[in-house]
Amino acid sequence: xxxxxxxxxxxxxxxxxxxxxxxxxxTQAHLDRIAEVNPTINxxxxxxxxxxxxxxxxxxxxxxxxxxxPLLAGLPIAVKDNLTTTDAPTTAGSKILExxxxxxxxxxxxxxxxxxxxxxxxxxxxxxxMGSSTEFSAYGPSRNPWDIERIPGGSGxxxxxxxxxxxxxxxxxxxxGGSIRFPAAVTGTVGTKPTYGGVSRYGLIALASSLDQIGPxxxxxxxxALLQDVISGHDPHDSTSLPESLGSMADAARNPSxxxxxxxxxxxLTGAGFQPGVQARFDESLELLAKAGAxxxxxxxxxxxxxxxxxxxxxxxxxxxxxxxxxxxxxGLRVTPDGNPTIERVMAATREAGFGPEVKRRIILGTYALSxxxxxxxxxxxxxxxxxxxxxxxxxxxxxxVLVSPTAPTTAFKFGEKIDDPLAMYLNDxxxxxxxxxxxPGMAIPNGLADEDGLPSGIQLLAPARADARLYEVGAALxxxxxxxxxxxxxxxxxELKVGA
Ligand code: GLN
Numbered sequence: 001x002x003x004x005x006x007x008x009x010x011x012x013x014x015x016x017x018x019x020x021x022x023x024x025x026x027t028q029a030h031l032d033r034i035a036e037v038n039p040t041i042n043x044x045x046x047x048x049x050x051x052x053x054x055x056x057x058x059x060x061x062x063x064x065x066x067x068x069x070p071l072l073a074g075l076p077i078a079v080k081d082n083l084t085t086t087d088a089p090t091t092a093g094s095k096i097l098e099x100x101x102x103x104x105x106x107x108x109x110x111x112x113x114x115x116x117x118x119x120x121x122x123x124x125x126x127x128x129x130m131g132s133s134t135e136f137s138a139y140g141p142s143r144n145p146w147d148i149e150r151i152p153g154g155s156g157x158x159x160x161x162x163x164x165x166x167x168x169x170x171x172x173x174x175x176x177g178g179s180i181r182f183p184a185a186v187t188g189t190v191g192t193k194p195t196y197g198g199v200s201r202y203g204l205i206a207l208a209s210s211l212d213q214i215g216p217x218x219x220x221x222x223x224x225a226l227l228q229d230v231i232s233g234h235d236p237h238d239s240t241s242l243p244e245s246l247g248s249m250a251d252a253a254r255n256p257s258x259x260x261x262x263x264x265x266x267x268x269l270t271g272a273g274f275q276p277g278v279q280a281r282f283d284e285s286l287e288l289l290a291k292a293g294a295x296x297x298x299x300x301x302x303x304x305x306x307x308x309x310x311x312x313x314x315x316x317x318x319x320x321x322x323x324x325x326x327x328x329x330x331x332g333l334r335v336t337p338d339g340n341p342t343i344e345r346v347m348a349a350t351r352e353a354g355f356g357p358e359v360k361r362r363i364i365l366g367t368y369a370l371s372x373x374x375x376x377x378x379x380x381x382x383x384x385x386x387x388x389x390x391x392x393x394x395x396x397x398x399x400x401x402v403l404v405s406p407t408a409p410t411t412a413f414k415f416g417e418k419i420d421d422p423l424a425m426y427l428n429d430x431x432x433x434x435x436x437x438x439x440x441p442g443m444a445i446p447n448g449l450a451d452e453d454g455l456p457s458g459i460q461l462l463a464p465a466r467a468d469a470r471l472y473e474v475g476a477a478l479x480x481x482x483x484x485x486x487x488x489x490x491x492x493x494x495x496e497l498k499v500g501a
Contacts, residue, residue, distance in 0.1 A: 106200075125179075200233075269406070
């Protein structure tokens with residue numbers, strides 16, 4: 001294993017710029033690591049090594065010729081497999097899209113290519129990003145590098161496990177209810193869901209369009225900032241894309257500060273229901289922040305009680321409509337039943353064979369919630385709850401600059417523990433869902449080892465819409481307070497990965 005893979009992205013950026021290493025060396029080191037661990041961890045559904053090395057060698061040549069290159073040029077990255085790519089299959093973790101190669105690159109993918117970032121491959125996810133464990137991927141689950149008997153979080157467990165297993169220095173995730181932040185919490189990594197509209201969704205296979213947002217996955221706050229800066233900005237292809245720039249996240253991460261900041265602890269997201277070790281680490285972080293000069297206040301968000309219920313009406317409603325296009329005609333799989341079937345029977349057979357159990361559950365739920373006669377009672381009520389949550393948050397941000405909670409109630413659970421109990425699975429997202437319902441930015445950062453198993457836990461920071469930079473300012477400050485106490489970075493606690501087990 002090459003030592004190169006242990007560096008944070010920001011360190012690799014400097015090493016590349018000063019020609020201490022070449023992009024081919026850095027890219028090859030990660031491809032070697034993928035070859036070593038991916039058969040066990042299953043972070044990647046497709047590895048695009050040849051294409052990545054081509055980009056790397058092109059960047060090296062341009063650098064040698066003295067060309068002025070973008071900041072992250074030559075730095076390899078992994079991309080969640082629900083973003084379209086013209087040079088690799090895009091499955092969204094579903095059988096129904098097996099073998100489909102899109103005709104266009106997602107805007108985020110285009111931005112990565114314009115930076116000169118070699119794309120290592122496409123990462124695993126729960127089918128259409130529905131889930132919290134990757135157990136709903138049609139291509140088998142990814143494993144958590146901290147303990148391969150446990151889930152790496154979901155839906156973006158491929159991206160989190162790739163970054164946590166040092167198979168990639170950075171990855172792209174998508175977060176509809178927590179799919180960047182929950183995986184970050186259980187793998188000791190950093191993940192941000194930007195403000196809704198901050199990053200273009202063009203080319204993201206939609207789950208729930210009013211909740212989806214693309215964001216960075218990394219091993220440090222500064223690394224996430226560097227990536228968010230690359231993927232942000234207005235895109236005329238996405239009508240919900242914000243017209244204005246949200247500023248430089250890297251500048252914010254390089255100027256950490258908590259002194260005088262008002263940190264709001266969300267009453268509804270602490271205490272009962274949170275694993276004691278997770279809660280204990282959270283309380284310790286509050287103490288660290290207070291000692292560093294932050295003012296800790298408590299905030300009340302009573303409508304959060306209904307967040308999961310509202311989310312599991314709005315998400316299936318939007319998903320059932322978004323997934324209607326997978327009809328056997330336009331994309332991927334087509335199953336033709338015997339005889340002389342009608343198009344309806346071909347569609348039904350294709351959707352029956354192509355969709356997994358969780359996707360079917362949500363399509364049925366969503367179609368029901370949207371049906372005439374029930375629309376107001378279910379979808380309409382859920383939208384009202386959404387407004388109440390937005391009001392709770394607006395009030396909380398009158399007395400606090402940043403809100404905090406544990407990212408997730410527990411550490412990583414074992415495979416099979418929750419797969420037959422959808423409600424237990426949905427509860428993992430209790431702390432992350434409100435940010436999606438309100439469109440505000442949220443960041444998960446590592447918060448120490450939560451229990452005797454030595455598994456990581458996370459702390460979540462929330463800021464008002466468009467104030468993403470504030471997350472990086474406070475997040476970077478808390479990260480360095482932690483590193484002072486721990487004497488090392490979070491990922492340096494991770495056990496050596498046993499591969500081939
Ligand atoms: N676990 C949540 C769900 O199943 C979150 C999904 C996501 O953010 N994509 O819907």
